Amino acid sequence: MQQAWEAHGGLEAWNRQRQLQYTFEQRRGETTARDHQLVDLDTRKVRIEGDEFVLGFDGEHAWVSPSLEAFPYGSSPRFYTSTYFYFFAMPFVLADPGAIATDVGTATVEGTTYNVTEIRYEEGVGDSPDDVYVVYTDADTHELGLVRFSVTYGDRPPSEPNTALVYTATATESGITLPVAGRYHSWNDESLGEPLGPEFRLTDMRFNTNAPNPGLFAMPEEAEIDSLPESN
Numbered sequence: 001m002q003q004a005w006e007a008h009g010g011l012e013a014w015n016r017q018r019q020l021q022y023t024f025e026q027r028r029g030e031t032t033a034r035d036h037q038l039v040d041l042d043t044r045k046v047r048i049e050g051d052e053f054v055l056g057f058d059g060e061h062a063w064v065s066p067s068l069e070a071f072p073y074g075s076s077p078r079f080y081t082s083t084y085f086y087f088f089a090m091p092f093v094l095a096d097p098g099a100i101a102t103d104v105g106t107a108t109v110e111g112t113t114y115n116v117t118e119i120r121y122e123e124g125v126g127d128s129p130d131d132v133y134v135v136y137t138d139a140d141t142h143e144l145g146l147v148r149f150s151v152t153y154g155d156r157p158p159s160e161p162n163t164a165l166v167y168t169a170t171a172t173e174s175g176i177t178l179p180v181a182g183r184y185h186s187w188n189d190e191s192l193g194e195p196l197g198p199e200f201r202l203t204d205m206r207f208n209t210n211a212p213n214p215g216l217f218a219m220p221e222e223a224e225i226d227s228l229p230e231s232n
Helices: 002-007 011-016 077-088
Strands: 019-028 031-040 046-049 054-057 062-065 099-109 112-121 132-138 144-150 163-173 176-188 191-208 224-226
Touching: 002 132, 031 077, 046 077, 054 077, 062 077, 077 176, 077 191, 099 132, 112 144, 163 191
Parallel strands: none
Antiparallel strands: 019 031, 019 191, 031 046, 046 054, 054 062, 062 224, 099 112, 112 132, 132 144, 144 163, 163 176, 176 191
């Protein structure tokens, strides 16, 4: 992954930053859902603000204010706190402790040749250490092109990584280049299938070398906790 990190600005530049914030959009036809996401890049605490809810992760608990019912999306709030940050902060988050990278050769997808790296995790890393990511970086530019994945959050059993997130745009801020748009696709017989779900886009991306106010991640009294589901 070293060449990919360098192509996106380098780990040194990434590690200098203490916070990242952006507006996250999910576009379905004429409808766009959006929220503002703030991540402490050191502690990985999270605050997400929507029109009618605030979602936080304080390092232990994921909470929603004013209630769990206020969270408008179809996934677990705890799962949501990290999912899209993780996808769009690639390739840098793949340097996190406990990530195990294996070079699995090259592959050609829709006419582009990619270097392919499989990412697995040490036992006990994160909420779903059995997740698998297969990362495709352009063989010429070394920039991130797509990532196949399988999700084992909660009671989901390990499976083949048969869904891909295809990145369609990047942006550079503070010398760091990140993907800022993409869409899921099915993955069949080593090739991309039909697009799935909404289009994703990040706007107003900003880094800061100062740590965010820790009080932003503290759970309000009225908030409700979304617990990590038990795995099988």
